[in-house]
Amino acid sequence: MKINDEFFMKLALDEAWKYQFLTYPNPAVGCVVVKGESEILAIEAHKEAGMPHAEVNALKAAFLKYHPNDLLKTKKTSNEIHEYLISNHKDFFNDCKVYVTLEPCNHIGKTPACANLLKVIKPKKVIIAHEDINKEAIGGINTLKDANIDVGLGCMKKDAYNLLYPFIKWNSGSFIFYKMAQTLNGSIEGQISENRAKAYVHALRDKSDLMLIGGNTVRTDRPTLDARYIAGRAPNVMIYSKNKIFDNKIPLFHVPNRDVIISDDLFKLLDYKLIMVEGTYNLLDILREKLDFIILLINPKIKKGLNALNEIDMDFEIIHENYIGNEKIVFLKRKN
Amino acid sequence: MKINDEFFMKLALDEAWKYQFLTYPNPAVGCVVVKGESEILAIEAHKEAGMPHAEVNALKAAFLKYHPNDLLKTKKTSNEIHEYLISNHKDFFNDCKVYVTLEPCNHIGKTPACANLLKVIKPKKVIIAHEDINKEAIGGINTLKDANIDVGLGCMKKDAYNLLYPFIKWNSGSFIFYKMAQTLNGSIEGQISENRAKAYVHALRDKSDLMLIGGNTVRTDRPTLDARYIAGRAPNVMIYSKNKIFDNKIPLFHVPNRDVIISDDLFKLLDYKLIMVEGTYNLLDILREKLDFIILLINPKIKKGLNALNEIDMDFEIIHENYIGNEKIVFLKRKN
Structure with missing residues (x-):
């Protein structure tokens, strides 16, 4: 079996599906963090509206894998985790790849923007399965590219579209x-x-x-x-x-x-x-x-x-x- | 989602199932090689009787992940891969964990014994889901332990038993x-x-x-x-x-x-x-x-x-x- 981008994105998709509909009115999203080529640090998802986004859960879990007793452990809300990681990431993510099933959000809603967090912690690459369709949240890819972060788009896009499909439908009707x-x-x-x-x-x-x-x-x-x-x-x-x-x-x-x-x-x-x-x-x-x-x-x-x-x-x-x-x-x- | 022994063993089990019955009269077996804590190098299976065992396929794939142009690439038969790895492993596997759904074989049949190969390349740990039930092949765990290799037994044993069940039945009736x-x-x-x-x-x-x-x-x-x-x-x-x-x-x-x-x-x-x-x-x-x-x-x-x-x-x-x-x-x- 090939251990490649599709392999890691599949893990992110499967994790997201566990919370399909339960994230309503938000989309189900999954995220995987890989250090180096294939050291898998976190497989997480968005679990409920108002709770941290998939990226935030995954970045937290990945950081704690290497720093199990770090103060980050005590941070629960999206705001707390964002703030803490922005100040204390110690360049940990610079050799990490972040796989996310949906373009990271670019607007500040109930939680701060994931694109902004990624911009600051600077992973080696962000691999995105499907671009966002929510006009308010769109622009995450550009934010990342403007920060000179390598962005891959379209890995397992059809599967990510199927995952996103309920959100697309309830968003437009x-x-x-x-x-x-x-x-x-x-x-x-x-x-x-x-x-x-x-x-x-x-x-x-x-x-x-x-x-x-x-x-x-x-x-x-x-x-x-x-x-x-x-x-x-x-x-x-x-x-x-x-x-x-x-x-x-x-x-x-x-x-x-x-x-x-x-x-x-x-x-x-x-x-x-x-x-x-x-x-x-x-x-x-x-x-x-x-x-x-x-x-x-x-x-x-x-x-x-x-x-x-x-x-x-x-x-x-x-x-x-x-x-x-x-x-x-x-x-x-x-x-x- | 927890990235632990069960996670890696599940990957080995799923890979083995792809070849269930197609390995007849051999059992379906899967193997995963992980470097350090969670760097996943290979997910392989035994594919057909007479072809290399799961461990051999996985060790080959794992070694080639770090040495993509090594001569090992040209070795196809079980004998060739065994011989080559025994002489040229360069202690690569010393910080690797090997997950295998069935106790590595200990006898020399159509292919050389996997327990012997593991003994020589000395992985950090061998995690085995289910002990062997084939009297001829049994003893792999003892061979590994005698070589001071850390052995874990019983991870996802019930799932491994279900994978092995056809083999158990046709072996005894x-x-x-x-x-x-x-x-x-x-x-x-x-x-x-x-x-x-x-x-x-x-x-x-x-x-x-x-x-x-x-x-x-x-x-x-x-x-x-x-x-x-x-x-x-x-x-x-x-x-x-x-x-x-x-x-x-x-x-x-x-x-x-x-x-x-x-x-x-x-x-x-x-x-x-x-x-x-x-x-x-x-x-x-x-x-x-x-x-x-x-x-x-x-x-x-x-x-x-x-x-x-x-x-x-x-x-x-x-x-x-x-x-x-x-x-x-x-x-x-x-x-x-």
Whole structure:
């Protein structure tokens, strides 16, 4: 196996994917710091909006690898780490390469600009997979080049684009993903997912602006649709239904601080940025031209039971996958 | 993400899995060489019986990373690489750690003993995931310890055991795997796999001692069951059928250098070491207690059509997965 730029960028991409959607409204970003040719010092990601960017986490971890008892260890916020490294980097990074999946930000938002930090600590090279698309943050590459830092652009760009795709979509309108759970053979009957997968689904709900669900599912399953497994925020709900009459005792109507809309007008979705669809397979057919991703949870069983998707034809690209406990999570992007 | 022994061993395991079954009758083994704490020099695997072992490939690649024009470049066979490194290692490996998924071999078989090579080049530490189970090859750890080389044993042992599991089974009897291909939603109708996946299936056939297939599939599909996509060896075939009468014009009967058995006695399987099952889903049910792995090829489509597995209940552990082109390959181990 070749140990090259693609190898290190792949590590950065995989790390970023662990926090896909959880960084909303920020993009998922990963960063790897390599000393010399191939001494790997840090593999980090941006984890949540308001928390340090991927570069900051990675530079901190890399510095601490060589200086494990340095005061930097006590710096937690982005501002603290930026300030400390700018004054105390001791030229440590001059023979380092920094791999980052997205162009370092150039503006001062909730956290100071990463391009500025890199400019000061002067790594040997910054390898960037994808340029920024956020007009406010753009210009990082120029800042680095103006500081005479060698910049490589486009390494694994297609994979970085797929990682960035939800951010691109919600930044310019709506990003819609469908959460499905099934066994290996496609059965959807009964309880499919184990607790860790359920907690992940609740983390996604916590971040979503809106959950869309079908009226028949609401009538049959009488769900709560909150994020109790992670003590998170319950998302607003839109019930897709022509018939507007529902039993008011269904638990989802009694979750505090949540709006529930009952409608059959899918144009309402355009008012929301991050939309999660759950549970009704006829919605998959109705949304087939609007859907961006399927997040598919697979429990590795072959199990007797109904396969509800036998009447739908759609093509996808697998753009990432991971494990949640013993189960699989697969990120599928709809092919146009 | 922590950059530790587990991180490097995982790279070795993943590399080894790329050649799982293709090394038959040898085990799949991976090896990573790290200089100092985390300078990653080589990620290699054993690729085919008779070819260099994982350690030899990795030590060669690591040495060439620092000495790209060394004469070692021209050494191809295991004997040549062993001999050359023993005389010309220049103490290069003294500050290296060698991660290997299986205890280095201690006997001289088709290739010289890896334990002996390591003893001479003296790496700082050898980290081994799983001890050898092959009585002829065992003793590598003691050889290293006797040479005062620091040995770590058991890093990611469970994963290494899963990697080694086919070898353990065919070494002590039979290893039986079932090849399945389906869409995301479990549909098996029509052509599922693309050409790269088909070539992989033919590479598996080429290595298998026996292919088992159901009589009805033979009558309906009239298959050839050879390894033409890779210009490989056609395996012997056992057709599982009570009715022994078949149309003699079915192509599989006319492949040269192949035996075909028609039988409904599954005890005959015990005469073979590596057995591949294809195509008939009632065989999955019949073999449910004997099956070791399912190798599942998944094409990322949702597609209308028959899901043949709706009447079977089985539990699996996902022990590895990879891509073949745009498709997924998942290695599933049956849970007892």
